[in-house]
Amino acid sequence: MKLSKYIFQYCTLLTITLGSCQNKNQVAKDEIAQVQTSKGLLPIVTPGSSSNALPSNYLTTKQQQIEKFYNKTWSKNSMNGGFLVAKEGHVLFEKYQGVASKEKKTEITSETPIHIASVSKVFTATAILKLVDGGKLQLENKVTDFFPSFPYAKITVRTLLNHRSGLKNYAYFTNRKEVWDSHKTLTNQDVLNILTKYKIPLEFATDTRFSYSNTNYALLALIIEKVTGFTYPEAMSKIIFEPLGMKNTYVFKMKEDINSATPSYRASNQRFAFDFLDGIYGDKNIYSTPRDLLKLDLARRSGHFLNPNLEAQVYKGYSNEHKGTKNYGLGIRMIEWENGESFYFHNGWWHGNTSAYITLGKEKVTIIALSNKFTHTTYMVRNLAALFGNYPFKLEDLGE
Secondary structure, three states, X not given: OHHXXXXXXXHHHHHHHHOOOOOOOOXXXXXXXXXXXXXXXXXXXOOOOOOOOOOHHHHHHHHHHHHHHHHHHHHOOOOOEEEEEEEOOEEEEEEEEOEEEOOOOEEOOOOOOEEOHHHHHHHHHHHHHHHHHOOOOOOOXXXXXXXXXXXXXXXXXXXXXXXXXXXXXXXXXXOOOOOOOOOOOOOHHHHHHHHHHHOOOOOOOOOOOOOOOHHHHHHHHHXXXXXXXXXXXXXXXXXXXXXXXXXOOEEOOHHHHOOOOOOOEOOOOOEOOOOOOOOOOOOOOEEEOHHHHHHHHHHHOOOOOOOHHHHHHHOOOOOOOOOOXXXXXXXXXXXXXXXXXXXXXXXXXXXXXXXXXXXEOOOOEEEEEEEOEOOOHHHHHHHHHHHOOOOOOOHHHHOO
């Protein structure tokens, strides 16, 4: 029975990446190689490489502009973390500075995984879309299709992805003593059980408006587990990390990683302690590096890793009840200006960790910043978008 279960799980994950599993007992070696090499995806070209498709004058100008910004923001503020800007897979600028662990006296390098907080939602959404593309679920599936006792009949996979479910953030109802003992680590299954048992009232009727809630992505992680038969950490590794060669990316597991994970710090340099919410994944708890995040961005924009029709749904705003520039797609934030430009990004903040992931599809530019010491400076990297396109960020904010 265990062998049969493993074969089913493996075929499920292979189907997601390749489209089918013709033989339940054997998988062709060339198919495995195709998954691992991510055929059709742009490679990362680091500075100084002999492979350089960008004009030298363009590279020089952009590198000087970005370095000027870096020196006036990150270096000036003694940042802890990693910083990367790339165009078409070519790294224009990349820097790492600061302390990974004060206690172990280690420095941050290009291979230091840092908690990316809510940028983890980009990964979870990507895995869900891969499952949709593989025919394992549909965006219009209801949560009750996977968990029949779930008490909110109208909530779908799509309304979890775009934060239109109406579910309250689990942090705001599990802090009540009668609901949860905060001396015990909360899990994703606990969140589902609490919602089922207590029928926590929705903030609003499902799909009537937007409200950002980590509960949505905690449930999406459970759906990934239900559909694949793997744990969320295993599924993410098989669907995303391994195929894209993300060697320094993993899902934090409290028991296994509590002593080895890169710690985070307050602005005062005091270390953050783990708490009862640190066992939840899907909405957070992925540790990664700027280079690995670049691999994900190149894959998502390649037209090969994600079905183009699904990709188009990712970058569509779903909340238009009120006129405004801010919106949310499927696991991505966006700003939609009246000049027709759209800006796609996701920020993160958990304990002392702050993160910024910016993807400029039209310009094929990726901007990434991660810090394990609390600061708002991380989010300033969005201003660099003005160097590449018609984005209404103030150029003086770039230090020019």
